[in-house]
Amino acid sequence: MPSKLLLLALIFLSSPAFAIYKCESGDKIMYSDTPCHNGKVDNMKEITIPSASVSNDSHAAQKQLQQDKKELRRLQQGREKQQAHEDRQQAQRYKIVEAKKKKCAESAQRVQWANEDATKAPIKSSERAKQKARRAAEKHQLLCGAA
Template sequence: MNQFLTHSFVLAMAIAPIAHAEIYQCEENGKISYSQTACKTGSKETQRQFSVENNSNPGYGKIAEQLKKDKAESKQLTDKRHKEEVKYEKEVKQITLKAEKKKEKCDYLQMQVKWAAENLENASPKTQSQARTKLKRAKEKAEFFCK
């Protein structure tokens, strides 16, 4: 039994170290993607074959190092994109708040114009001049701010 396990282990070690992979590099509309299957028709295709023999392959270290670099770069780009998205959302929120405040202020000034017009209608002959001036100023403020 022990001899069977030893032979099985030796056979497994002889087969296991070699791994093959076919990778397709596809370019479509200027964007590059990688896949295990052939590219869609109409896109530029480059087929590559990789074989990695456990850790004993001299190129394995380079491949592993490149993989680490690519993962680190991907994480940096993802973090950067996330920060930019948060910044953009804040800017949009600020712009929206400013627009809402401006609308509220404009509505308030329009209401003051309406009140000044009512005051002019109800003004006595002595206070009509003062009411006209008040209405004129209210209209000027509303026109200036609400344009």
């Protein structure tokens, strides 16, 4: 809308007056912006645009353009700020997921070691090693949701 208004203002500034010619040639009537070449000039009207209204329209168009640019900058800055916030949140979620994966891997390794210790334990301490392996597996299941 503002660009149309600006274009209209520029058109009016470039040609401050329009002339309309009514030409009669036989039984035909033609209207033109140039004088009649071979025909009777019936009526000539000149339309003038007051320079004050052109100036006001141009000023209003410039003011609207500046307001639109300001609003565009504000919206762009808001969008960039929102995008940066979303990027930070995504990075934070990624860190949390990676930390959980690392803890799950460490827990799985502890379960594996506890099971190995239980199978290699002497008969005298095998019950205690098996209990330790079960507890490690339970802790891993709580932490990672896997068996």
